[in-house]
Amino acid sequence: MRLLIVEDDPVLSDGLSVGLGLSGFTADPVGTLADARAALRDSDFAAMVLDVMLPDGMGTTLLAEMRASGNTMPVLLLTARDRVRDRIEGLDAGADDYLGKPFDLDELAARLRAMMRRDQGRASALLHWNGVDLDPAALTATRDGVALRLSRREFAILHALIENPGRILSRGQLEERLYGWQEDVESNTVEVHVHHLRAKLGREMIQTVRGVGYRAAGAT
Amino acid sequence: MSIRLRLFLILTLATSAIWLSAALWINGSTRAQVERVLDARLAEAANMVSSLISDQRIAVAGGPPATISMPADPDYSRQLSCQIWSLRGDLVGASSGAPGAQLAVEEGFSTTMIDGVPWRVYAVHNDALGVRVMVGDRMQVRDRLVSGVVAGLLWPLAVIFPALAVLIWISVGRGLAPLAQLEAALRARNPDDLQPLPDTRDPREIRPVRRALNSLFGRLDQVRRTERDFTAFAAHELKTPLAGLRMQAQIAQRATDPATRDRALAAIATSVDRSDRMVRQLLDLAAIDHEATPAENLDPATLLAEIAQGADMQAVGARVHLLTRAEDAPVLHAPRVLIQSALRNLVENAIQHSPCGGTVTVTASTRSGGLRFTVTDQGQGIAPEDHARVTERFWRGTRTSAQGSGLGLSITAAAVTRMGGSLHFGQARKGQSIWIDLPSGPSAP
Secondary structure, three states, X not given: OEEEEEOOXXXXXHHHHHHHHHOOOEEXXXXXXXXXXXXHHHOOXXXXXXXXXXXXXXXXXXXXXXXXXXXXXXXXXXXXXXXXXXXXXXXXXXXXXXEEOOOOHHHHHHXXXXXXHHHOOOOOXXXXXXXXXXXXXXXXEEEOXXXXXXXXXXXXXXXXXHHOOOOOEOHHHHHHHXXXXXXXXXXXXXXXXXXXXXXXXXXXXXXXXXXXXXXXXXXX | OOHHHHHHHHHXXXXXXXXXXXXXXXXXXXXXXXHHHHXXXXXXXXXHHHHHHHOOOOOOOXXXXXXXXXXXXXXOOOXXXXXXXXXXXXXXXXXXXXXXXXXXXXXXXXXXXXXXXXXXXXXXXXOOOOEEEEEEEEHHHHHHHHHHHHHHHHHXXXXXXXXXXXXXXXXXXXXXXXXXXXXXHHHOOOOOOOOOOOOOOOOOOHHHHHHHHHHHHHHHHHXXXXXXXXXXXXXXXXXXXXXXXXXXXXXXXXXXXXXXXXXXXXXXXXXXXXXXXXHXXXXXXXXXXXXXXXXXXXXXXXXXXXXXXXXXXXXXXXXXXXXXXXXXXXXXXXXXXXXXHHHHHHHHHHHHOOOOOOEEEEEEEEXXXXXXXXXXXXOOOOOHHHOOOOOOOOOOOOOOOOOOOOOHHHHHHHHHHHOOOEEEEEEEOOEEEEEEEEEOOOOOO
């Protein structure tokens, strides 16, 4: 799942990218509000981690702009001052969640997953589909109780497809979920991962819609 | 004394004074008027008596003095007295109630004391009959007349005066109402409320007060906002590296490949160094803001050598040459901690913004009336539009990466201000030049 990280401190920003990467996210870091605006314009993100204080302004300003323009992307605010008033201000500005610095990597990842789950209108942390159980927190999947051995990328593609069963995702959309800006996208890599997934799950589970993309077959 | 009482006293005293002088004036003019009218009447009466004697209507013969009936005038009949004296000095006639003594010696108007009572008398000679006719009245009568007029004026005033005083008291209160409103508005304020007072339709006299108060509120608000911003920024600047440390520590713990772990550990080391510098700068700032340190005599050359030594590690690490030059600069009289903080932060800043292989030059030179320290680097320089902002605490230039704390130049600026000097930004031929002008101050022998 692709995240936009807006944080100007290089060490923390790097830590967020790498740490959230270890937790199964794809994180794109930017350091300023201007870069964040550009990124939001150009790409699609599942959620955003936003620092309150940035060199060119307040994160809450960007948040208010997004909400005013109807962008409902889940946003988690990072802030140095974790007082009640600060939290209220942040949440009122349109944040979905709030973490005071310093914070725990696992807590951040859990909050991000919860935020995105709420965004998709789901209550359960686990995804169920045609006998496949997916646990986004543990990055594990089972089929009929038997653990599936999936690579990180295969997991991400399966996760994206069964989040909205029946919805067609283009190759480009899947690539966006898989890779951040710093990673080179190899050509036909999505096809390769889908091929592997089909080998593990069965051909009929992932359907190819010719000229459009892929979708997860059948109902949940 | 309250303004109300003061105004009340001023107004009532002024009113009383005006009334008093008016009364004195009326008294004087009434007296003059009364004198003129009554004198004319005396003369008229004397001439009338004289002509009556000439017409033989009043018999003036020897023997006992004749009784003269005076012209009938209801008000003054009893008050006028008439005497007719022969030129030899015998009283030949008198009105009833006239005193026995001779009323006047001279002809015309005169004032005589008879039995201790002053009289106003008009005397006329009747040469044909050889008599003198004298008509007089008591001065008391005149005084009574005048004081009657004045009293008639003063009594109503005396009655009106308390009413007037009450009116003045109430009016002054009403007149001071805007002041009372201002006071009430101030009293009703929350101590934290530093909003300007609402721009109501004040009287002209209140407006400057309100403006002065609003400007004071504005300055206080600015100070408080700066302090609040400072805490907010300090919290952010101190906690962000902590968050980075924790993040990187967790990565190092769970990273499976050595490369990721080493990278995280290196990031931790960097973060610790930066936090250390930040804490040191915050302590510097606190020392500059609040500590009183005595001034001492400092040799600029030694000072530069110390600064160069302190910045050596950083310079070597950044591959920047650091040159110092003290051109027969005079001895500086300043607190050591201030000048050291100012120079150290300038130099660190210059090294940080220097390109690899660049040169940072620090010079001390004489300037009329003082000393100038100049730090020149070969970096990108500070954008001219940022000159005003670079000395703000925690402000980082738009051209820089997020390396610095945003405190360096604000420490320099604060220290320079404490030393009574000034900080200037200039364009070097290739890079940025910043200099500090300091007064040499009183140097001990």
